[in-house]
Amino acid sequence: MSFEQTGITFLWVFLYVYIIAASIDFGAGFFSYYTKRYQSDHTIHKIIQRYLSPVWEITNVFLVFFIVGLVSFFPEAAFYYGTALLVPGSIAIILLAIRGSYYAFAAYGGRESKFYTFLYGATGLLIPASLSTVLTIALGGFITVEGELVVLNYVKLFTSPLAWSIVLLAIFSVLFISGSFLAYYAVRAEDSDSASILRRYALRSALPTIAMGVIVFLLLRDHNPEHYSKLVDIWWVFALSVLLFIAALALMMTGRNDGTAFLLISLQFATAFFGYGAAHLPYLLYPYLSIYDGFTNETMAFALISVFAAGLAMLIPSLYLVLKLFLFDADYIRALKNR
Amino acid sequence: MVEYDPVLYSRLLTGLTLGFHVIFATLGVGIPLMIALAHWLGIRRNDDHYILMARRWAKGFIVIVAVGVVTGTAIALQLSLLWPNFMRVAGHTIGLPMFMEVFAFFFEAIFLGLYLYTWDRFKSRYTHFLLLIPVVIGSTASAFFISTVNAFMNAPYGFSMVEGVLTDVNPLAAMFNPATATKISHVIISSYLTSAFVLAAIAAFHLLKGRTSVYHKKALHLTMTAGVIFAIGTILIGDFSGKYLHYYQPEKLAAAEWHFETESEAPLIVGGILNSDGEVKYAIEIPYALSILAGGTIDTEVKGLNEFPTENLPPLWIHYLFDGMVFIGMFLAAVSLLYLLAQRMKWTAFKKPLLMAILAGGPLALLAVESGWIFSEVGRQPWIIYGVMTTEEAATVSQHVDLMLVLFLILYIVLGFTCIRVLRGMFQHDDIEQILKQRK
Ligand code: HDD
């Protein structure tokens, strides 16, 4: 693999981890709010707190990693995206800031208020909507470049069926991923009532997710034929994704093996996400910026990749420790040891 | 109507976000060290007060970190959104430490979560304490890495510019440039100092309110002992920073000191006003002090402002910021020294005024951080990368930066107020001895 491909692969892997971890987080916010408001169920809320409190910062770092990594490996991307995305980017930052800090205020400050939970729930759906728009923009057709001026065409973006389909896809995916993971987590906490409620939420968003996936696929044909034909070239990846989806759905209906079901769903998204990414290459921003003309110099690339390897060597054992202590420690989840 | 100028608004917005972030970042760098000190003392002396101290500081810390994390995410994105041309160059030359910083964040975030949620979960108390070490290292490392980026902006090394094209990039030379040593050590130790004083101010507040628990006295003693060391360190390294400026950015030093004519045996000017003829009025002059600050001897020749083309000079009001920082540095050192002396000598007469001075020290230390940064950043103007790229060339040309400035201003006001309310709510009504009894 060339430096360019190595770089973009690293970034894409971290973005994938962020998408899964953040989906759980975003969806949890929504479920937390929804069940509290409409079901007066507080156990789900507690389970979610237990999982989220130790990990939300780590989730956030994955996003920061992607952004900083992108501008380090592809400095030109900072120029194009930076100029074009001022307004949507700022709105996403503000939403993220509200979400993160009010989560902390509520969870650590002991200030449970309806309003905080509402903010937390609402931003859980708004953030994926605003972040997914970046993927839409990367497909090209919404940005025009005239010399130093990079302009985003808002009217075109907001009236584009493709953009809205991607937003819906993002929202349903968030609920689907989150519901299935939290159902698994509730089972581990030996709370079968919450588990079945969460499983039901997940199942409800399953079909919309896959339907939106297919719709986006079809809309791409008109929007960016080049990308579409590359997607069709690797059709088997997406077929595999659909198979994984069906298997996960079947498992979930039985109500057992939520862990395996969640694993299959992660794989379903992995295949679709990497397939989509592979077809997108070599473009970072169609058709203006490719990974080859936006790449950093060789010395820097080598240094970055070395640091990355060293960083991973520290990161993986630490993450393992987190998983072991919080995710797979049944006692912690059941909240026996730690008040 | 003022004409829309994206450069101006970008500068304001960057300054706003960084100025807000740095409060939480500074405390985020220093407080883990203080928690570690308290926790360590608690284990060594088997003293529940110190353990409780570590617990309570950690509890407040997590709220600070949360705001630090969200504002940090904001500034990371804003650097690309507002300064796309700068990031284009910076990515090629100084991307490495920025990338390393993210790993420091990972490290810190992971172990902070582990530390906070595993009290009483391990058999040995040392095991739990060990989880704190990576937090201390991670937070200091993140300050280290980001400050090297800022050092690079002041002293760009490790590349050559041939007809507008970057070549010969050497990421390590860019990272370890002449500004790095003083920059990072001053930033890190002043963060420790600030954190010690902010925690001391809280203890002093409780004592002034008449709370008698020995807990607060222990907290005060610990923070003041650390404070003396950090205060002296900050002043010493500040002195080295002055010498760095003398050799590499003489116009910044000259502007800070309203030093117009190149001369040796130069005096240090404190306060004063500059009238329209460029004369300094009402200032206190400390003979030879500027020469000593710049070169260590009284006959060091200090370059004056008149030697530089006016368009390359920063605004002269940064003089007051520099004075403010230095004054506060002296004040903090004096207060913490006096406190320890009073303790030793068992002077009780000064108790109240001293406590009030310590209480003032917390906010003042934060003020020193703000003035230090604004002095350093504005003092670099008109350059964003010293001698290589001007701030104007670097800024975005987008519309709506003004609107974003308003939105972020509202966001920070709301966040700031809620943060203070939440922190007060967390600790206001606690009775320490009661808590200790309950935990038994
Ligand atoms: C509690 C905070 C604090 C205190 C008490 C001091 N400083 Fe400071 N100073 C900082 C916090 C700070 C800072 C926030 O960390 C800065 C801003 C940018 C930087 O590199 O560090 C800084 C910058 C800074 C610079 C500019 C460096 C540059 O632009 O590259 C100089 C020359 C000094 N300081 C000198 C001093 C001296 C002589 C002090 C004597 C008392 C002093 N500082 C006290």
Ligand code: HEM
């Ligand atoms: C955290 C403490 C900091 C504060 C309070 C601060 C403050 C400021 C202020 C007030 C400005 C506007 C200056 C002007 O336009 O007159 C500015 C500019 C800027 N700073 Fe800093 N700064 C800090 C640290 C940093 C660091 C560590 C970096 C490097 C990564 C940085 C990067 C920039 C950039 C890119 C600009 C815009 C260009 C410029 O005006 O020079 N700042 N900062």
Ligand code: HEM
């Ligand atoms: C001297 C100035 C600065 C210092 C000392 C500093 C230090 C810190 C600290 C201690 C945190 C909290 C991290 C945590 O506790 O998890 C933080 C957060 C952050 N800072 Fe700063 N910072 C400074 C300026 C900047 C600048 C200029 C940038 C932009 C490049 C930046 C980017 C970030 C980011 C992205 C985060 C969030 C990290 C996360 O998600 O965990 N910081 N910073």
